[in-house]
Amino acid sequence: MRKTKTFSWILLCMISFSLLLPSLSAVASGKVYHVPLENEVEDGLKAFLERAFTEANEEEAETIILEINTPGGYVTSADEIAKIIDNSPIKVIAFINSKALSAGAYLALHADEIYMVPTATMGAAAIIDSAGNAADEKRNSYWIGAMEAAAEAKNRKPIYARAMADKTVDMPKYRAPEGKLLTLSAEEALEVEYSEGTVSNLNELLKKLNLTESEVVSIEPTFAEKLARFITNPIVVTLLLSIGCLGLVLELFSPGFGFPGLIGLSSFGLFFFGHTVAGLAGYESVFIFVIGLALLVAELFVPGGIIGIIGGALMIISILFAGESVVHMAYSILIAVFIAIIGMVIVMKFFGKNIHVFNKLILRDATTTEEGYVSNVNRIDLLGKIGESITPLRPAGTILVGDERIDAVSEGSYIEANRKVEVIQVEGSRIIVRETKKGVE
Numbered sequence: 001m002r003k004t005k006t007f008s009w010i011l012l013c014m015i016s017f018s019l020l021l022p023s024l025s026a027v028a029s030g031k032v033y034h035v036p037l038e039n040e041v042e043d044g045l046k047a048f049l050e051r052a053f054t055e056a057n058e059e060e061a062e063t064i065i066l067e068i069n070t071p072g073g074y075v076t077s078a079d080e081i082a083k084i085i086d087n088s089p090i091k092v093i094a095f096i097n098s099k100a101l102s103a104g105a106y107l108a109l110h111a112d113e114i115y116m117v118p119t120a121t122m123g124a125a126a127i128i129d130s131a132g133n134a135a136d137e138k139r140n141s142y143w144i145g146a147m148e149a150a151a152e153a154k155n156r157k158p159i160y161a162r163a164m165a166d167k168t169v170d171m172p173k174y175r176a177p178e179g180k181l182l183t184l185s186a187e188e189a190l191e192v193e194y195s196e197g198t199v200s201n202l203n204e205l206l207k208k209l210n211l212t213e214s215e216v217v218s219i220e221p222t223f224a225e226k227l228a229r230f231i232t233n234p235i236v237v238t239l240l241l242s243i244g245c246l247g248l249v250l251e252l253f254s255p256g257f258g259f260p261g262l263i264g265l266s267s268f269g270l271f272f273f274g275h276t277v278a279g280l281a282g283y284e285s286v287f288i289f290v291i292g293l294a295l296l297v298a299e300l301f302v303p304g305g306i307i308g309i310i311g312g313a314l315m316i317i318s319i320l321f322a323g324e325s326v327v328h329m330a331y332s333i334l335i336a337v338f339i340a341i342i343g344m345v346i347v348m349k350f351f352g353k354n355i356h357v358f359n360k361l362i363l364r365d366a367t368t369t370e371e372g373y374v375s376n377v378n379r380i381d382l383l384g385k386i387g388e389s390i391t392p393l394r395p396a397g398t399i400l401v402g403d404e405r406i407d408a409v410s411e412g413s414y415i416e417a418n419r420k421v422e423v424i425q426v427e428g429s430r431i432i433v434r435e436t437k438k439g440v441e
Contacts, residue, residue: 030060030061030062030063030214030215031056031059031060031061031062031214031215031216031217032061032062032063032064032065032206032211032214032215032216032217033052033055033056033059033061033063033064033065033090033217033219034065034067034202034216034217034218034219035049035052035053035056035064035065035066035067035219036066036067036069036219036220036221037049037066037067037068037069037070037104037107038067038068038069038070039069039070039229040070040071040072040073040074040233041070041072041073041074041077041078041081041102041103041104041107042073042074042077042229042232042233042234043074043077043080043232043275043278043279043280044225044226044228044229044230044231044232044233044274044277044278045073045077045081045229046077046080046081046084046278046279047225047228047277047278047279048221048225048229049081049084050084050279051219051225052064052219053084053085053088053090055219056088056090056217056219057088057089057090059217061090061217062090062091062211062214063090063091063092063093063209063211063214064088064090064091064092064093065093065095065202065205066085066092066093066094066095066107066108066111067095067097067202068094068095068096068097068098068100068104068107068108069096069097069098069099069100069104070099070100070101070103070104071099071101071102071104072101072102072103072104072105072124072125073102073103073104074103074234075103075127075139075143076325077103078103078106078107079146081107082106082107082110082150085107085110085111086110086153091112091113092110092111092112093111093112093113093114093115093205093209094107094108094111094113094114094115095115095116095199095202095205096108096114096115096116096117096120096121096122096186097117097120098117098119098120099120099121099122100120100121100122101121101122101123101124101125101183102124102125102126102127103125104122105122105123105124105125105147105161105164106125106146106147106150108122109147109150109151109154109156109161109194110150110153110154111154112154113196114189114194114195114196115195115196115197115198115199115205115208116186116189116190116195116198116199117186117198117199117200117201118186118187118198118200119186120185120186121183121184121185121186122164122183122184122189122194123163123164123181123182123183123184124164124181124182124183125143125147125161125164125165125181126140126143126165126166126167126181127139127140127143127165140165143165144162144165144166147161147162147164147165148161148162151194156193156194157192157193160182160184160192160194163176163181163182164181164182164183164184165181166181167179167180167181169182174188186198224277225277227273227274227277228273228274228275228277228278229278230274231270231271231273231274231275231278232274232275232278232280232323234328234332237271237323237328237329237332238331238332238335238336240267240268240270240271241267241268241271241319241332241333241335241336242335242336242339242340243263243264243267244264244265244267244268244271244336245264245336245337245339245340246260246264246336246339246340246343247260247261247262247263247264247265247267248260248261248264248265248340249340249341249343249344250264250343250347251264252344268289271319271322272285272286272289272322275322275323280322280323281321281322281323285318285319285321285322286318288314288315288317288318289314289315289318289319291311291314292310292311292312292313292314292315292316292317292318293311293315294311295307295308295310295311295314296308296311296312296315297311298311316333319333320333378426378428379406379426379429379431380426382401382406382423382426382431383423383424383425383426384422384423385401385402385422385423386401386420386421386422386423386436386438387399387400387401387402387406387420387421387422387423387433388400388418388419388420388421389415389416389417389418389419389421389433390405390417390418391417392414392415392416392417393408393409393410393414393415393421393433394410394414395409395410395411395412395413395414395415396408396409396410397409397410397415397417399421399431399433401423406431407431408421408423408431408432408433409430409431409432409433410432410433410434410435411424411432411433411434413434413435415433415434415435419435420435420436420437420438421433421434421435421436422434422435422436422438
């Protein structure tokens, strides 16, 4: 009886342990968030990564793997993304599956660990301006310092980070003599301790990190985020603003509201949609733009100019503060306005179009002779008529022709009153006479 009871307790413990084991394994495995960092580094990418890191933190993930494949991008966006990585309480692994150049190398340096596929590269991080030229000394100095600081923060030798951004560093061993930027291969990155290892794929990386039992959660950008990434590209921003301005300008030449206006408003709508999804513009920017547009339309019905100026200013202000950089947005607006002016000139000069809505504001009626209007009556019917001076003409005075009193001037000489005069010339309202001996007609 005692043996049976003991066996029962052992069996019960084994069953309980077997039931508890899966839950223990689940707790031990945790979650790994796999997040792609691809294509150009810009504001839309920042919005996507912010969402991914927030979700990983809420789900208490143990690791975030950033799979990097980027040629670089914009410094301001890279700085914001770097802050997201630095502020993450979760361990961040950079997995370079192809290339991490320029801003991509900078972001990889902010990760806790870096792993690369055998054919991957990282480096070539010189900063350039929008025209493709080397940046000025001030900006270049800042960027070099930022690269070095990122490397030092993760206990990596800063000299290699500097060589990626500074051509004056001489590293012939790694194909980067003075005058060239450093780009590390996977093997070289491992050698200089910028990489913790070389792996063939994500599964091998998970195995190397002892995360094979973890649940891998892959985060992909939504359609709205993909669209936002495209729209917030500075080149696309300038294009959208140019189309928007040109569409509204061409609408001025059309009666009613037509296709150009629809295209223009759609372009502005896409602009604000992308910047709102990317977290750069709030609804207040959209609200200010709509108010400005309404005031601009109201100017067409309430002439004066003040309302239109205020409306235009509100529209420009809303666009300026919808982007991350006021300076970049200002350049885009100037280009857009310039293109719109060129479009207006072409339509008016080569197509002979007039601004239709101004027809309601401008008085176009004229008192022309074709319409039967004359500024003064031309009394050519008086030529050759004989009259009598009522007053002396010195040389101006009054004469009487028939029963009509007429103001007249003498040909030059003084003419006394009650003398016979002849109309010899009529210049509009100016009647010229001379004294005559002829009888009154």
